[in-house]
Amino acid sequence: MGTTAVILGGGYAGVMAANRLAANGRPGLDVVLVTPELRFVERIRLHEYTAGTRADATVDFASILHQGVRRISDSAVEIRPDRRTVQLAGGAEAGYDYLVYAVGSAAGTAPDGALRIEQLEGAAAARSELAALPAGARVAVVGGGLTAVETAAETARNFEHLQVSLHSAGPVVPRLGTQTRRSVEKSLRRAGVKLHSGTPVPADGDVRTGLGADVVLWCAGFGVPGLAAASGLPVNNVGRLSLDPTLRVRGQDRIYGAGDAAVIDDPFYDYLRMCCAAALPMGADAAGNILCAMDGEAELRHDSGFRGLCISLGRSDGAVQFLSADDSATRFHLHGRTAAVQKEIICRMTLRWIRGEAKRSGAYTWPTGPQAGKATTATAPVARS
């Protein structure tokens, strides 16, 4: 009898997992990807799309997905582990032997009058509004993280006739090294962005009035879909699916998680933030551990880490903060056009890694985490129900 692996979510983690499973060429393994979009969304390019410096932020699934993966254009509304099925919004039910939960992050809440750009629909709406603004109109970007900084710079540099401001409660990207942060702030000022750090943004009423802006782009943190919690699966305090270090859901022997929607519930892994750079290795390892489980072999602890943080500040400026494996800033950094080129290379490599995995299971490799070499077998083979 065949085995069905269902992957929920066709983002970076989900597509990587689907490719690693399908390209493995296991006889009788049916790999099914459930995702609502008809095309793969390059989320890491949504600020470019919003600011009009990129015509499209999607690519054809056929160009990145192993041809053996069966794609279903739908959304999961409930996971039923007792029956090993997933209820889909369109009414159908998908049965699984193994499940990968990779539904990513959703736009968090935003006050009235603000636009969110972390999903394609929001980015498209913001793009139209920005393009229609007359000279001198004011655009306020809210948030102190990378998405806010990249969006503010990209918008200011492409729409020189607009007045762009960046509002953050604390300092801009506080986890950068001091020199890198100063250089990012300088670049933003050169682009014409007015910085308002340390000022809480009014949360009541229409935020455009509070900030005196015609358009407000809200980039203050990601939320996650409520699917895991609604399905009775263990989640952390913000609704991310709770995993053990092998990326398996605690208390479940058939469900794995990867990417923004899931979190390894072990303090050792606190350094793994929500980002594409963490989602890809998690997707690959979740798939790898499913293959181990199918073979009755022990699963491996997840092991991934960081090397650099690439920031785009428009098309011809940027910054690269070199990192230790645990995501802490080192004293090394790059700036200017060289950094912008480096960031563009990384964005392109992201798709190349996914495509490489579609050609050969196991092709994608990534930097090891802190205490490299300590990622060892974590669990004895488990009896599957």
Ligand SMILES: Cc1cc2nc3c(=O)[nH]c(=O)nc-3n(C[C@H](O)[C@H](O)[C@H](O)COP(=O)(O)OP(=O)(O)OC[C@H]3O[C@@H](n4cnc5c(N)ncnc54)[C@H](O)[C@@H]3O)c2cc1C
């Ligand atoms: C503007 C911007 C710039 C960024 N830049 C960087 C960067 O430079 N470097 C970096 O590392 N990270 C960056 N990120 C973060 C990065 O995009 C995310 O961390 C990454 O997309 C997470 O990958 P994922 O596969 O977990 O989720 P996603 O890429 O969000 O994919 C999740 C998928 O699940 C689908 N889905 C959701 N709900 C369901 C459901 N119920 N059923 C089925 N499918 C579902 C979604 O439609 C989507 O296809 C950036 C993000 C933004 C918004």
